Amino acid sequence: MISAIVLAAGQATRFGQCKQVLRLGGKTILDHALDNLRASKIDDVVIVLGAHADEIREKVRLLESDAERIVTNPDFASGMSSSIQAGLRALSEAAEAAMIVLGDQPFVTPRTIDLLIDEYRRTGASVVVPTYNGFRGNPVIVDRSLFGEMLGIRGDVGCRAIFGDHVQSIAKVPVDDRGVLVDIDTREDFDTLVGESPMGEPLQPYVTATVVRAERPTSSKPGDKAVINADGTLTGWIGGSCAHDLVVKNALESLRDGEPRLLALSAGDLTPSRSGVIGAQMQCYSGGALDIFIEPHFPVPQLIVVGTQPIARSLVKIGKTLSFHVTVVDPLATRETVPAADAILNELNLSALPLRNEFYIVVATHGRFDEEALEQAVQTEAPYIALVASRKRGAVIVQHLRERGVPEAALARIKAPAGLDIGARGSDEIALSILAEIVQLRRSGAAAVTEAPAPPESATDPICGMTVAVAEASHVAEHDGRRFYFCCEHCQHTFEHDPHRYAHVA
Secondary structure (H helix, E strand, C coil): CEEEEEEECCCCCCCCCCHHHCEECCEEHHHHHHHHHHCCCCCEEEEEECCCHHHHHHHCCCCCECCEEEEECCCHHHCHHHHHHHHHHCCCCCCCEEEEEECCCCCCCHHHHHHHHHHHHHHCCCEEEEEECCEECCCEEEEHHHHHHHCCCCCCCCHHHHHHHHHHHEEEEECCCHHHHCCCCCHHHHHHHHHECCCCCECCCEEEEEEEEEECCCCCCCCCEEEEECCCCEEECCCCHHHHHHHHHHHHHHHHHCCCEEEEEECCCCCCCCCCEEEEECCCCCCCEEEEEEEEECCCCEEEEECCCHHHHHHHHHHHHCCCEEEEECCCCCCCCCCCCCEEECCCCHHHCCCCCCEEEEECCCCCCHHHHHHHHCCCCCCCEEECCCHHHHHHHHHHHHHCCCCHHHHCCEECCCCCCCCCCHHHHHHHHHHHHHHHHHHHCCCCCCCCCCCCCEEECCCCCCEEEHHHCCEEEEECCEEEEECCHHHHHHHHHCHHHHCCCC
């Protein structure tokens, strides 16, 4: 039995707030770490809370059960060693080893966790450590024989404090997983991860804005960049207030229509001389001009394939070609049978999957556990749930589910047989027809799960013409029953000195 000890008790003094509850791709950082464990071969999990225990309990999906327990470390201020020890003391007597997992390390894949477990069981090493390109990472597995030494560690140090005494019994496992090196200690670390995961996959919708041309006087230069998230926050630099609001506005529009655009900001003629260019008035008096390329990025869609039969394997192969993140769910699936899969779940428990913002489910078990898989699938929010079966067999399975009490609305979501009718023959062509149907659904917009929010209500400053966010405006005046918003105190005073002159502008 191998247990995981998840360390989430720290004060996060360098970060300044509870980092485990910050959200990446629709889930908290700690949810990512826990979901990866739930999809692995780990037998049970002990979560150690401390400084921010109440906030974590409120915002993180904690599944308290026999296989997942929560303990509180009252001595969290003394450092990491006390949290490791609190976890060790909570372990079952049957635990042969403990995997020490950092609660701020969200990208370690279930496959990596399984590789570490397999190496421990194969070699019986006292310590098992992952390495990426020669660099040592986390999590690590420590054998029970070292628990006594770990209980003697003091201060803000981890179990590596004892590794020097056991060099000969440390097994290093090379993994193709940069996530073993990525944890989140500072705000800069988090800002780096907001856009993309260590494998280069977007975790949530965002836009990059790049200055491609600048005419003086401007404060930005060609090559300056910024990232705009779906909530309108901008990180980076593409110019000051003259460009900020217009770039954010166009970035959010780009997220909604999925199209990139070239924004030309100028204090002069707004008629673009080039096709495909959007002209806009520079929002300040400094003059100059900027061309900014705005490009949207979206999360990689997830394909969940239940089964390992030939059609299932073809779905994995073609799904990867189409840049899906592919998860295989089957009790007999291995790295050898489905080497192209991104993740493998060896139990029929879709609730254990770290589902992304956009995911599609195909059941291709050829009768082994079709009904059970579909019954779980219709409990998710997947826009596409399909069964690989003949029309006749599909109708029989749907009837069985109906008799088991599955609601009609849920049954109506099942597509059987799966795929477009293109006269497909053989596993590859059938898989192609299924993925073509998924692509058709995606591109029609019917499967869109993540939408950019509407931009915040704004108003135009009647003095300088800048756009002002109404909710955040601190300079406001009223005239003839109307409310006016200003970017600064100077503009407000100018308006109040002669409101009749400027009221018609806004």
